[in-house]
Amino acid sequence: VQLVESGGGVAQPGGSLRLSCAASTFTFSRDVMHWVRQAPGKGLEWVAVISSDGRTTHYSDSVKGRFTISRDNSKNTLFLQMNSLRPEDTSVYYCARPSDFSAYYESWGQGTLVTVSS
C-alpha cells in the first residue's frame, strides 16, 4: 500500500487548505482511514478518522468544527479540509491506514507540511 499526501503549504491564520492523500491499493473502498499530525519537534497527534463508506467520521477536540475529513472511493483519495486555521495547526500531516482488524497503523504516507503564519 502506498499513500501519497499533497496540498500542504503556507496559510494565514483564519485561512483554509485542503489536503489530499492518494492511495494505491485495491482495497481503499473497504479501508477505514485516518489523519495524524506532528508539530515541528513534537510528538504524534491523532486528528480524524473516516469509515470506509464515508458516512461516519470522528475528530479530535482540537480540530472539531474546523476540519472535515472526506473521501472519494472512485478515485482512491482521502481529503482533509482545514478551515479557520490557527498557528498551532502548523504540523506535518500524515494519512494512515490501519490494520484490517484494529486501529494500529500499518501504512503511512510521507507527510505534507502545513504552516500557518502571517
Added chain:
Amino acid sequence: EIVMTQSPATLSVSPGDRVTLYCRASQSVRNNLGWYQQKPGQAPRLLIYGASTRATGIPARFSGSGSGTEFTLTITSLQSEDFAVYYCQQYDVWPPITFGQGTRLDIK
C-alpha cells in the same frame, strides 16, 4: 481520553547495548498497544502491535511485552539504525487514539 506516558524522554546508549523503553496508560488498554519507530524526516514505522506481536519485517531484536497499563519495548544488541524516536499508541478506547510523547534513543 486515555493518556499515554513514556519514559524516559531520552536515553543515551551505545551500539550493542540492550535497552528497555516504558509506556504507561492512564487506564487499562488491555493489549491494544502499538509501538512505532520514527527517524528524522520520515513517517513512523510500525514495530509492534497487540503489545507483543512484531510487524512484518521487524527484526527479532525488537520485543514488546505488557498488558493493562504497563508496557515495555526492549531492543537487544542495538544497531546503528535503531537510533530514533519511539512512540507507543493505544487503540483500545477511541476516539481519540492517543500516543505517548516519545522516547529518543541517542548515541552515547
